[in-house]
Amino acid sequence: MAIEQGDGVTIEYVGRFEDGTVFDTSRADVANRHGLQEAQGTDDADYAALSFTVGAGEIIEGIDEALVGMREGEEATIRVPPEKAYGDHDPQRVREYDPETFEAMVGKAPEPGLHVHAENGLHGDVTAVRDDAVEVDFNHELAGRTLVFDIEVLEVR
Incomplete structure (x- = not known):
């Protein structure tokens, strides 16, 4: 039977950027490779394979939409634009902090790549450290990127 909104599904997936770089997968052998x-x-x-309900907002919109009409055992490669994944990169979500204030808030010296958790629940990454400012990007790490997924439908419930 074809997948409809509200169906439970289990899929295997490999997520790639448009240049072919793998960024996530449900398959250990692919992750290792x-x-x-x-x-x-x-x-x-x-x-492990991913199980969720189609249309319940448990996965990015682009995968949810692509699964509708597919069948158990079917495989597909789908392209998911930013607006159907993690949104566009929003410059308003990039903030600057005084280095001393940053260190007092986080409890660590700032360095590029440091992942921080803000008191308001946001997560961000330090993207630049200068003498006068620490730049933290609170956009999702995949924001602004078109994602390519190879998916295989293992089960439909």
Whole structure:
């Protein structure tokens, strides 16, 4: 039967950027082959098929929409533009802080790549450190990117 809104599904997936770089997957062998396990500090047990309800907002909109009409056992490659994934990069979500204020808030010296958790629940990454300012980007790390997913429907419930 064809997948409809409200159906439970289980899929395997490989997420890539348009240049072919793999950024996420449900398959341990793919993660290992592309160095994700080492880069993310994960092992085989951290990779598993993904189960969710189509249309319930449990996954990015572009995958939700692409699954409608697919069938169990079917495979597809889909392109998901930013507006159907994590949105466009919003310059308003990039903030600057005085270095001393930043260190007092975070409890660590600022350095590019440092991941921070703000008191308001936002997560961000330090993108630049200058003598007069620390720049923190609170956009999702995949914001502004078109994503390509190879998906396989394992089960429809």
